[in-house]
Amino acid sequence: MSNVSAEQIAQRAAKAARAVANLTTDEKNQVLQRMADAIRADKDLILAENKKDLEAGHEKGLDESMMDRLELNDERIEGMATALEELIALPDPVGESYLLEERPNGMRIDKMRIPLGVICMIYEARPNVTADAGALCFKSGNAVILRCGREALGSSKVIAAAMHKALRDSGLPEDVITVVPTPDRQLMADLLQQSDYIDLVIPRGGEGLIHYVSDNSKIPVIQHYKGVCHLYVDKDADLDKALALLLNGKTQRTGVCNALEGLLVHSAVADKFFPMAAKALAEKNVKVHACNNSIKYFDGAEAIADSDFGEEYLALEIAVREVRDFDHAIEHIQEFSSGHTDVICTENEATAKRFIQIVDSAVTMWNTSSRFSDGGQLGLGAEIGISTSKLHAYGPMGLQSLTTEKFVVTGTGQIRE
Known part of the structure; x- marks a missing residue:
């Protein structure tokens, strides 16, 4: 496939999508279980290839957050397999229908969920996306084209090869899940022109990648530029609870889009909470960028101007x-x-409800960690991405977000006068 064109890749995926769309839920679930088993069976191969990717990443000087995304281990590989099995347990959205209206002339109007068709994922150093996206698209009746960055290409190819075994054993074409064999930028550019065959593009990566795809695609694009997530500690907050949310949101894993990047504290509790936060963040070696009113509480903090907030650090910084x-x-x-995720910590229900209503982010949270802003944690199974644009999905994208609705009209011979 190394010399194949973007048009050929897209055509093959479109043909494969028709095969997936005809499968029953039981048939899809059986294939997903085979995929999970194959990933577990090929764990050593996947780790060996990932080691090569990590060594190349070190040589290139990739930053800590990207290296964290790139790295696989026993736990993360098991997590990929488990995520596929969790999808088996989830309802299949394809074919779901509901009554919209019964017309005066006796016609029945329903809406039914159907697959989108072919989805193109463009992502950087995230080999787990190969399994997550492949499985989500498959369960929702779609084919997927995976264009992985150079950093994770070796790992992604081996993960896809395991999933291809399951497809072959099930009598399905490998083109249901296609990993573009080269990180060549021109091939990616050509894929973005294949609007006759590809129905949706989902880029996951840095702002530069998202802007490039959005600016150059003839195909609709789901956008997620960055994750600047906030924790607001209200005057009626339980401060111990707020501290736990802060530490989990900022330090549990830093190189991810649902990590906290901003802390806002009501002036009424600033004298109590800031010393608690300063001590805890110092123990975790978190670098603090503080406003003029809060900098006095944090040893070694850097002053930040009011206009300089909104940075996505993806590191031990806040x-x-x-x-x-x-x-x-x-x-x-x-x-x-x-517009990704914003959290309020308060014991005042009325204040929390105002926050939830006013804040226009894809996920708003009350007294819980931003790290739960994740498809798997929210009950969607593995997610294909988090949309911060509002069409046609907003927030973590699970199975339902990979389908659309069509009208189904049932009559008894009615004709329009």
Whole structure:
């Protein structure tokens, strides 16, 4: 396939999509189990190839967050296999229908969920996306084209090869899950022109990649530029609870889009909470960028201007701001949030409901960690991405987001006068 053109890749995927769309739920679930088993069976091969990718990444000087995304281990490989098995247990959205209306002339109008067709995923150093995206697209009746970055290409090819075994054993074409064999940028550019065969493009990676795909695609694009997530500690917060949310959101895993990048603290509790936060963040070696009112609480903090918030650090760094009141916190989030995930910590239900209603992010949370802003954690199974654009999906994208609805009209011979 090394010399195959973008048009050929897209044509083959479109043909394979028709084969998947005709499968029953039981048939798809059987294939998914075979995929999970094959990934487990090929664990040593996957780890060996991933080691090569990691060594190449070290030589290239990839930053810590990208290396974290690139690295696989026993636990993460088992996590990929388990995510596929979790999809088996989830309802199949394909074929779901509901009554929209019964017309006065006796016609029945239903809407039915159907697959999108062919989805093209473009991603960087995330080999787990190969399994997640392949399985999600398959369960939702789609074919997928996976264009992986150079950093993770070796790992992704081996993961896809395991999934191809399951497809072959099930009598299905390998083109149901295609890994583009080269990171050649021109081939990616050509794929973005294949609107006759590809129905949706989902890029996952840095802002540069997202902008390139959005600017050059003839195909609809799901966008997720960055994850600038905030924790707002309200005047009515349980401060021990707030500290736990802060530490989990910032330090449990830093190189991911649902990690906290901003901390906002109501002035009424600043004197109590900031010293707690300063001690805990220092113990975790978190670098703090603090506003003029909060910098006095943090040894070694860097001052940050009011206009410089909104950075996605993807590291042990966080921006901190004391806010006058609830409305000031909302103003900050509206200006600097990326629309990914924002959290309020408060024991005041009315305040929490106002926050949830006003904050226009894809995921808003009350008294829980931003790290739960993830398809698997929210009950969707593995996610194919998190959309911060509103069409046609918003937030973590699971099975239902990979389908669309068609009208089904049933009559008894009615004709239009």
